Amino acid sequence: MKREQRRYTRLAEALAGARxxxxxxxxxxxxxxxxGGLLLRRILRRGLRVAADIGYGGRIGxxxxxxxxxxxxxxxxxxxxxxxxxxxxxALVDTQPGSxxxxxxxxxxxxxxxxxxxxxxxxxxxxxxDVRPGFGAVSTIxxxxxxxxxxAPDRRLATAVxxxxxxxxxxxxxxxxxADARVFTTLFPLVDxxxxxxxxxxxxxxxxxxxxxxxLRTTRLFGEVAVARLGRVPYPDAPAQLxxxxxxxxxxxxxxxxxxxxxxxxxxxxxxxHGAQAGRxxxxxxxxxxxxxxxxxxAGGRIDLDRAASAATEEAxxxxxxxxxxxxxxxxxxxLMPGRACPPR
Numbered sequence: 001m002k003r004e005q006r007r008y009t010r011l012a013e014a015l016a017g018a019r020x021x022x023x024x025x026x027x028x029x030x031x032x033x034x035x036g037g038l039l040l041r042r043i044l045r046r047g048l049r050v051a052a053d054i055g056y057g058g059r060i061g062x063x064x065x066x067x068x069x070x071x072x073x074x075x076x077x078x079x080x081x082x083x084x085x086x087x088x089x090x091a092l093v094d095t096q097p098g099s100x101x102x103x104x105x106x107x108x109x110x111x112x113x114x115x116x117x118x119x120x121x122x123x124x125x126x127x128x129x130d131v132r133p134g135f136g137a138v139s140t141i142x143x144x145x146x147x148x149x150x151x152a153p154d155r156r157l158a159t160a161v162x163x164x165x166x167x168x169x170x171x172x173x174x175x176x177x178x179a180d181a182r183v184f185t186t187l188f189p190l191v192d193x194x195x196x197x198x199x200x201x202x203x204x205x206x207x208x209x210x211x212x213x214x215x216l217r218t219t220r221l222f223g224e225v226a227v228a229r230l231g232r233v234p235y236p237d238a239p240a241q242l243x244x245x246x247x248x249x250x251x252x253x254x255x256x257x258x259x260x261x262x263x264x265x266x267x268x269x270x271x272x273x274h275g276a277q278a279g280r281x282x283x284x285x286x287x288x289x290x291x292x293x294x295x296x297x298x299a300g301g302r303i304d305l306d307r308a309a310s311a312a313t314e315e316a317x318x319x320x321x322x323x324x325x326x327x328x329x330x331x332x333x334x335x336l337m338p339g340r341a342c343p344p345r
Contacts, residue, residue, distance in 0.1 A: 007130060008148035012048055014111055014128035018089035020051040022082070024110070026095035026102045027058030028236045031068055032137045033094035035164035036114060038074055038157060039142040040093055047149030050089070055082050057103025061235020064167075067202035071195045072160050079103045094138045096131065097122040100291030101300070114138055117293060118279065133295075136169040136180040143183050158190035163199060175274065175295055207234030208241070211259065215242045219336040222328040224253035226336065229315040233259030233266070240268040240300060247272060249336065256285070256322045260311040265290070265303040267318065273297065285321045289314075 015021065023040050025033040037054040044052040057079040060066055069076060084105075091112035095102045098120050104110065109122075113129040116138045123129050132141055139161045146153060153161065165184050169176035172184060211233050219228040226246050230239060239257040246255045247270045255270040267290075269282040279294035282301050286292040292301025305311060323329045 021089035022087040031164040031167040035139040035160040063202040139164040220333040222331040228257040230259035243268040
């Protein structure tokens with residue numbers, strides 16, 4: 001408890017004199033970012049008496065994430081409606097300066113950073129940072145601040161954090177730690193199971209079903225590596241959603257999924273093995289053409305396409321690069337669906 005109290009005291013000192021803070025999530029926030037933002041807002045508003053808003057810069061496209069915002073009444077402000085002059089403090093949650101996956105204006109430095117991805121050098125410039133790459137969810141890190149703030153989770157907050165840890169770690173089976181497990185089991189009796197069911201069983205859009213159909217028809221297997229070139233996708237996190245699905249295919253150890261949304265190519269890499277260094281692998285695949293980062297078994301990235309660039313050409317380059325790095329450059333392609341010929345490339 002002494003360690004948690006010290007961290008809370010340092011957070012309070014970093015925000016001394018602040019009247020209103022902006023909590024900025026990464027673009028296209030997932031359940032962990034959403035719950036982490038909700039936790040920090042509660043800590044700032046009720047613990048430190050600092051007004052706080054939660055902002056994001058992209059799009060919430062996945063049906064479960066939309067349902068989470070709706071069911072748990074998570075107050076979000078899109079960057080288009082944000083007025084920077086209102087805030088005298090800035091916090092990043094589930095992302096860091098220089099990661100390229102948030103809408104923090106170039107040159108602006110946050111005072112506060114909370115994350116569970118590998119520490120970036122630029123994060124050290126923040127007044128206060130709590131970055132613990134060993135944790136499965138950033139929500140677990142922020143949950144530790146409730147008790148020293150004299151706060152307890154209500155059903156709404158408990159449901160958000162429980163769902164975040166469950167989603168981020170796949171029921172503690174993917175990079176879950178004892179700390180994640182403690183929070184997970186602590187919150188279980190407090191969860192609003194009806195709302196949780198409506199979140200986890202949210203109706204999917206026709207656009208997602210279309211992308212799933214493309215993935216089933218066109219994914220190719222190279223040994224234990226699956227590559228899904230999805231073409232246009234309805235929302236930026238569709239490749240991540242489909243990569244999670246394809247990793248369940250028998251015999252698949254790695255999945256690379258990529259798709260284009262509004263002249264950006266979004267990539268998702270998944271690995272079956274814990275500690276596979278997926279973030280490092282995806283950075284090698286992307287190279288200097290874009291940005292990428294992630295955990296041991298999951299990573300994401302993006303590449304901005306100029307007007308002359310072909311998404312299909314870039315996807316083909318990424319596939320070749322992934323096959324080389326993952327050691328299946330000479331493997332013959334097989335279709336995912338038995339009895340289907342691989343589509344021409």
